[in-house]
Amino acid sequence: MQKSQIMKDKIISAVRTFATSKTSGSKVVPDMSELIEATSLLPLSGFDYWERIIRSEFSSTVREPLSPKWKLWSRPKEFVTWLDLLSWDGYKREKALRALSGAAPNTFFYSLAVRRLNDWVPQVRKAAREKLPEITRSTAPEYVVEALCVALSNWNSWGRIEKADKAVLLEIISEKHLAKSLRSKLIMSASGPMPSLFSQLGRTAILDDHIAKIATSAIQPSVRARAYRSLFEGRIVWFEDRKWVWTDIRYCEGRLKPVIRERKLEIDIPLIDLLKRSSEDSSPIVRRVSAEFLIRELGSLGTKATVFAERFATDNSNSVSERGEFALRKLDEAERTNAS
Known part of the structure; x- marks a missing residue:
């Protein structure tokens, strides 16, 4: 059996166990330990796939009648959990964001909160903007940094994220202890989308005094090359978006043109x-x-x-x-x- 199938089976089993405990009618908060352990092993590169698997399995399990008929009159207490961030129901996703307090249990669940900035419901995105800083302050920095590295490298493909949503993430990465961890991640990572991360982090000033060190010390050659280019040019550039440009409006022909932004650097080398x-x-x-x-x-x-x-x-x-x-x-x- 392939490793991915083993992981999938483990995730499904953990989701079913959690869903069963959540709908059992117990007045005790559902135990997420098995689910947290299973999701801690998931690669963030395949987040969309695992998000769909978990949402589908959780929804189908919750819909199954788990209680005897004579207990149907007894309505179980509704506990808001981190998994409600995956609900098909936008009201539940918003409620979960506003009700959850404390630290995200691992990188996967913190990523769920971050990705609500790209939610298809405006009220959920608003709740994410308001609550994400609070969740971040309580969450272990290593979980935050790992999730932000992936989010910042891919947020240009998020079709619903707005400037206000991006501003929240940029404010988070500017926190002193997170900025230090992000710079270390940039230098020490032997794989991953670090060149793209370098450009996106360059939107803020957190790299300015460290670009020379990145240019000489980063493990990935493409990161060193991008840092040297920034030093030579005295600026950091990043991909912002794509804009539709008409090439021949008579025939409704056009193309998407990349929108590039830049920020000047003070270089004394x-x-x-x-x-x-x-x-x-x-x-x-x-x-x-x-x-x-x-x-x-x-x-x-x-x-x-x-x-x-x-x-x-x-x-x-x-x-x-x-x-x-x-x-x-x-x-x-x-x-x-x-x-x-």
Whole structure:
């Protein structure tokens, strides 16, 4: 049996156990321990799938008549639980958000609360905006950081999230202890959408004093490359949205154009130092960025431009050596022009 099927069976079993205890008529708060243990193992990359599985199984189990007929007159006490954030009923999702207090039990359930910012019911999104900061303050930082890394990397695909909703998350990540954990996550993660996370975190100032460290220390080369590019350009750019642009309105033809935003950075690292550090990086992804900015700045580097161009021209990576050779040709052309 495949690992995913084993996990699915474990989740279904845990949901059924919890749903049974919730509808048993007991006056004791339903035990979520088995469900919390099972959902703690779920990867956030497949969140949509697991959310559908849990919602469907919970709903079908709750609808089953679990009590004897003679007890139907006795209405069991309704306990609001974290799983109510998955309800098909928008009123229940809103009620759950407003009633829940204390810490989210794991990353999965905190993610459920975050994703209500993209809920299809406006009143639920409003409740999420109001309650999420409170839930965050009570929840373990490692759960919050893990969930936010995924949410920030994917929120551009959320069709219903609004500026006010995004502002709540940006305010949360600006909390000092969370900002530190997010920067550490950015540097130490060997996989995952960290380049996208870097850009989205750049909407705030939490990276500004640490971009040089990220450029030299991040495990993922693509993150180092993005950090160096920000240092070279003196700005952080991010993908904001897509906007429909007509290409030929007569035939109702058009396309979605990416909307890019940026924020300026105050950089006090000399260009030569940036070139030296980036040109010595172990990854060709980073050295290619370095060579690109060498070409842009050939006219301002004097004789040092030749040193870097020759280094890039002999690089083992074709994409880097091609840029180095191009830089040498441009320098040669400039020299001949000046000589004549």
